[in-house]
Amino acid sequence: VRIAGAAAVTVLEGLDISSGATPAGSRHVVVALQVGAASIRAALVDRSAVQLAVEAGMTPQTNTPDLLEAIALLAGRLIAQACGEGLVPVGVGVAVPGIVDEELGLVRRSANLVWKDVALRQILADRLRLPVVLEQDARAGARGEALLGAGRYAPDFLFMVVGDGIGSAVVLDGHPRTGVHGVAGEVGHIRVREDGLPCGCGGHGCAETLATGDLTGVAEILDDGAGGASAATVVWRDAMAGLASSMAAAVAVLDCSLVVLGGRLATSAGERLVRSLQTELGARLSLVPPPDLQLARLGDAASLMGVASSAFEAAGLPAVAKAWRTLARPA
Numbered sequence: 520v521r522i523a524g525a526a527a528v529t530v531l532e533g534l535d536i537s538s539g540a541t542p543a544g545s546r547h548v549v550v551a552l553q554v555g556a557a558s559i560r561a562a563l564v565d566r567s568a569v570q571l572a573v574e575a576g577m578t579p580q581t582n583t584p585d586l587l588e589a590i591a592l593l594a595g596r597l598i599a600q601a602c603g604e605g606l607v608p609v610g611v612g613v614a615v616p617g618i619v620d621e622e623l624g625l626v627r628r629s630a631n632l633v634w635k636d637v638a639l640r641q642i643l644a645d646r647l648r649l650p651v652v653l654e655q656d657a658r659a660g661a662r663g664e665a666l667l668g669a670g671r672y673a674p675d676f677l678f679m680v681v682g683d684g685i686g687s688a689v690v691l692d693g694h695p696r697t698g699v700h701g702v703a704g705e706v707g708h709i710r711v712r713e714d715g716l717p718c719g720c721g722g723h724g725c726a727e728t729l730a731t732g733d734l735t736g737v738a739e740i741l742d743d744g745a746g747g748a749s750a751a752t753v754v755w756r757d758a759m760a761g762l763a764s765s766m767a768a769a770v771a772v773l774d775c776s777l778v779v780l781g782g783r784l785a786t787s788a789g790e791r792l793v794r795s796l797q798t799e800l801g802a803r804l805s806l807v808p809p810p811d812l813q814l815a816r817l818g819d820a821a822s823l824m825g826v827a828s829s830a831f832e833a834a835g836l837p838a839v840a841k842a843w844r845t846l847a848r849p850a
């Protein structure tokens with residue numbers, strides 16, 4: 520391996536990457552993409568976890584070829600920009616919601632994106648001529664938080680993203696677990712109500728059926744204390760009960776000391792969410808002490824940074840992500 524530890528340390532100390540004195544390896548960058556139901560975000564990330572450039576585009580709602588084209592165009596634009604600035608793109612990482620087979624590089628199922636068994640990794644690798652890594656977005660987010668965020672000092676934690684749905688991942692020994700079927704840690708689909716509503720997963724009464732929708736709006740009504748507050752109280756309480764029930768099951772299995780909360784609800788109603796869950800969780804755990812609940816530190820950049828670290832790894836530079844854990848001031 521040509522990238523010596525010394526080179527990595529130099530970069531971490533903040534040497535200007537445009538300076539001629541910088542070691543060649545420090546010009547390495549990766550393109551990280553996060554494909555969401557509404558938009559695609561992309562960033563050029565350097566070895567010291569800095570986003571040098573960002574791009575965004577709408578997610579085409581038409582068909583798979585249009586979606587692939589949109590992803591490839593965004594990535595291609597950042598690759599061209601990097602080359603124009605004398606940087607060296609070494610890999611591409613893509614975070615996708617749904618069921619993802621990371622080993623085979625397949626998007627198995629992605630309800631929002633209407634994908635079924637798409638060989639995304641190979642398609643993009645052929646098009647972009649760089650190593651490509653594919654990762655399920657909650658796992659990518661968990662990896663980002665493990666390396667640079669709230670999970671840096673906890674080897675084991677549960678990561679939960681609450682927004683339109685519930686995404687979640689289990690991190691053990693610093694690494695998100697995939698599971699045999701690629702759905703390890705999907706606690707949002709634990710049944711918490713026998714008589715609950717049907718869920719998109721095919722089951723019913725899942726935590727996701729209680730704890731999604733416009734909870735941000737509900738939290739705002741509660742904050743205002745204005746009219747409609749009593750109905751909002753019931754919706755919020757049911758949502759927190761659903762979240763806490765699924766979370767308690769995971770915590771009982773893992774005996775972890777930390778749960779990291781991300782996603783739109785954590786961003787908009789963070790403190791209220793933490794307080795409510797602390798109470799509900801405490802009431803549901805007996806043998807296991809309630810874990811510390813923390814808001815994701817990277818916000819909506821967690822998946823991008825997680826998949827960026829995986830892209831460095833796919834490019835044969837695993838030392839880069841390892842060094843991120845010791846960065847003094849993460850991006």
Ligand SMILES: [Zn+2]
Nearest residue numbers: 708718720725
């Ligand atoms: Zn479900």
